[in-house]
Amino acid sequence: EGDYESRARRSGSREPGVDRSRSRSPRRRSPDSDSDGSPRRSNGMLASARTLPEVVRKATTIWNGALILKNSLFPTKFHLTDGDSEIIESLMKDEDGKNQLRITQRLRLDQPKLDDVQKRIATSSSHAIFLGVAGSTASITNEDTSIQTRPMRNLVSYLKQKEAAGVISLLNKETEATGVLYSFPPCDFSTE
Known part of the structure; x- marks a missing residue:
């Protein structure tokens, strides 16, 4: 496994199993857009990657930050492997x-729940799939002394x-766009 440990999928509703909002990240048409207006997926070069280290080498780090579970902070880097990069700026920050x-929350890794996640990705107006790897503690500042920084392998083991997958509710208070980020450990579903 090494540092190539977590796979995150973002799809478009606020809670697993409940499609509450059709609000999504803002879209702008650009010369790099497909005919449906979605930004082109830059994963053509990833098609030749056969291993996770190859994906990490070929994909650009698109997000540096941390996942927090209970009182633990896990420095994380996300590499976009499929989908809409605009989600990063519009949804992937905390309140501050x-x-x-x-x-x-946790989402059990049973087939009906995984089918629901797959359906959300397929039917959402906007989605992104990331490969999450251990990030650097140097890029993280955390003033909360009750939260301890831990290696990502601890989150993956948990x-x-x-x-289960970790469930993160995403909200942009300015645009009222919502989403859900699922953080999957290595499993059949996350390596599809």
Whole structure:
């Protein structure tokens, strides 16, 4: 496994199993857009990657921050492997504008729930799929002394033990756009 440990998928509704809002990240048409207006997926070069280290080498780090679970902070880097990069700026910050996202729920890794996540990705007006890897503690500032920085392998072990993905609710208070980020440990679903 090494540092290539977590896979995150973002899809378009606020809570797993409940499609509450059709509000999504803002879209702008650009010369780099497909005919449907979505930014082109820059994963053509990733098609030749056969291993996670190859994906990390070929994909650009698109987000540096931390995932927080309970009183633990896990420095994380996300590499975009598929989907809409505009989601990063519009949804992936906390209330204070920091790149720190709190896991608030778990999603069991059973087939009906995984089918629901897959359906959300397919039907959402906007989605992104990231490969999450261990980030640098140097890029993280955390003033909360009750939260301890831990290596990502601890989060991955926890999620594997619980047979679950972490669920992060995303909200942009200015635009009222919402989303859900699922953080999957290595499993059949996350390596598809």
